Amino acid sequence: MEYSPKNAVLRDGTPCVLRSPRPEDAEAILDLMKQATAETVYLSMYPDEVALTVEEERTFLESVCADRQSLMLSAFVDGKPVANANLAPVAPGKSKYRHRAGFGICVLRSHWRRGLGGLLTRELLAQAPSMGYEQVELEVDCENAAARALYESCGFRAYGVLERAFLLRDGTSHDECRMVCCLS
Numbered sequence: 001m002e003y004s005p006k007n008a009v010l011r012d013g014t015p016c017v018l019r020s021p022r023p024e025d026a027e028a029i030l031d032l033m034k035q036a037t038a039e040t041v042y043l044s045m046y047p048d049e050v051a052l053t054v055e056e057e058r059t060f061l062e063s064v065c066a067d068r069q070s071l072m073l074s075a076f077v078d079g080k081p082v083a084n085a086n087l088a089p090v091a092p093g094k095s096k097y098r099h100r101a102g103f104g105i106c107v108l109r110s111h112w113r114r115g116l117g118g119l120l121t122r123e124l125l126a127q128a129p130s131m132g133y134e135q136v137e138l139e140v141d142c143e144n145a146a147a148r149a150l151y152e153s154c155g156f157r158a159y160g161v162l163e164r165a166f167l168l169r170d171g172t173s174h175d176e177c178r179m180v181c182c183l184s
Helices: 023-039 054-066 116-131 145-153
Strands: 006-009 015-019 071-077 080-089 100-107 135-141 157-167 173-182
Touching (some): 054 071, 100 116, 116 145, 135 145, 145 157, 145 173
Parallel strands (some): 100 135
Antiparallel strands (some): 071 080, 080 100
16 A cells, blocks of 8 residues: 655654655665664564565565555655554455554664654554554564553553564574554
8 A cells, every 4th residue: 555645743853754665765765674673683683684685675665555455654854764664464365364464663773762653653553444454463572662662652552472582693582572552
């Protein structure tokens, strides 16, 4: 699904544009993912695991825009993406799961604590019912207290913990907190 551009202002007064990334944004979106994954252990992959080519990312962005059950939303500051979030079905094509969407987000460290995470999360939650979703689910590293607080402020509640869900390259492990936001 494609999201019509919307102007927003961050907490510090910085203007930004929220919109669906287009195929021509593919390289910039890949760069965003590589940088964001290098800046924190709390994302689901490492920078070297952002493995799509620019052409594959273009194709992926086209498919997201064409899919009524998926929505990707990026925040652009000075024409560059600084945050990205998405909704997608938890089990595409399976009718018993059609009411459930998965949620993911990343924000560049330079834009943390400026309101972007909440802005993108609330905007996607607002779009979810029109996409047929009744609940949105996410998984977050239990050690990421700031993200958990953000999600709770947007209406998510924790419903379980998967111990040792993340095994980091340094050999340490982190638990995963599972959260859900019921929309109806």
